[in-house]
Amino acid sequence: MSWDVIDKKILEFLQGDIPLVTNPFHELAKSLDITEENLVNRIKYLEENGVVRRFGAVLRHQKAGYDTNAMVGWLVDEDDADRVGALMAEHPRISHCYLRDVPEEFAYNLFTMIHAKSQQQLDETLEYVSKLVGINDYKVLKSIKELKKVSMKYI
């Protein structure tokens, strides 16, 4: 089996939920005809080259106590975005931060996802971050209803 084929099977395995047993890599290694050591090393390799962003548990925010979450758009001068983005990235309650190409209808171009344990904590975080980066013009896009949430199947 070529590494291309092996990697594809590994990614297919990884994008799901691996079995909760003492040796979760055993079955896959056997079917790929490689050792478990080879398999975990290959996963490490895929992590190092960035195809696998991280390996581990994926939690449900709400159930983990972070039940006040908001997408927030910040109005940022594009030339200033790297400075602001770097500061945002360091904040533990900000999980995602992107500069986006936005239309005239929605000028808020720096997007963050903020996770808080209460409305008060969310407000405090917004106030703190706003001061930290020196931007007062932002739009909180609170989610009113979840219409769909699934994991992307790449393979």
Place this chain on the structure above:
Amino acid sequence: MDKLDRKLLDILQQDYPLHPKPYAIIADKIGITEPEVIQRISRLKINGIIRRIGGVIDGKKLGFYSTLCASTVPENRINEVAALINQYDEVTHNYVRDHQLNVWFTLTAKSYEKVMEILELIEEQANIKVYSMPALKLYKIRVALEMGDSL
């Protein structure tokens, strides 16, 4: 959820041992037995705190294109339009949000062309205008939700 569960969640998220027997390693680390580690994880899964254990794949590295889309949908058409949008496997997240642009969803597909094709189909089928806001720069993507320390 007790202190040990929170510690376990931090390790499982940030420091999962890529090793043939990962739970034996975690057990050693936190001073409980391997069966107890597995039992605790099983409970955290049943409670819904752990969605899954696996890899988070960077689609971009595999050549995938993705964008955030937003649209203004009349209140009384939201369910109908959501059903239309959600039928595509390429749509992974879709939320009603508190703004004039009230429906926000993500589109991820194998190519830019495929994303645009789906976007146009959605506009046509739902008779709505969809704004696409692709990322220009990525500053952060979640590493983990810290459980142990109080944030």
